[in-house]
Amino acid sequence: MARFVEAIDLPLAPAAAFDLLADFARLPEWDPGAVEARRLDAGPLRAGSRFEVLYEFLGRRLPLVYEIRRYERPHRVVLRGGNESVRSTDEIHFAPRDGGTRVTYEARLELGGLAALADPLLQLVFPSIGRAAVRGLRARAAAIAEAARHAA
Numbered sequence: 001m002a003r004f005v006e007a008i009d010l011p012l013a014p015a016a017a018f019d020l021l022a023d024f025a026r027l028p029e030w031d032p033g034a035v036e037a038r039r040l041d042a043g044p045l046r047a048g049s050r051f052e053v054l055y056e057f058l059g060r061r062l063p064l065v066y067e068i069r070r071y072e073r074p075h076r077v078v079l080r081g082g083n084e085s086v087r088s089t090d091e092i093h094f095a096p097r098d099g100g101t102r103v104t105y106e107a108r109l110e111l112g113g114l115a116a117l118a119d120p121l122l123q124l125v126f127p128s129i130g131r132a133a134v135r136g137l138r139a140r141a142a143a144i145a146e147a148a149r150h151a152a
Contacts, residue, residue: 001110002123004130008103008137011145014094017101018074020141021092024051024066030140031133033057040065047071053081057129064088085112100145105134 010017020026022045027034033055040050047068055062066081066088074094081088086109093104109126 002126003108005106006134010141011100012141014074014101018094022077030136
């Protein structure tokens, strides 16, 4: 199993940061590995909301279906996803911080079946994938905050 944990300070209020991160249909806005994403149900986000995300990973396209397991706006969201060879759990916590929000993002990725043979490689590359997503998240949050300042 590969694991990535990062504390990220964003210039957004907790509710705005939560709304950006909890809606996995928005992943391509900030995660460079997510090439497509869409919501599979309708209505307000809640526990049980589902998403299909297409990732570009190690030169392959990898479709994963995620479901929100815990939805505690604006404090915590937990999503579980996967397919026949991969299981992913993303647990995200939000806390007010001077001028914004401290986001603690933990991602765990587990390979199953024959794919488990690639687990040592996954453990090597997963941190760099996570760091790229963090860079994208910081840039997207800064753009949202800047747009809000200009709109005010």
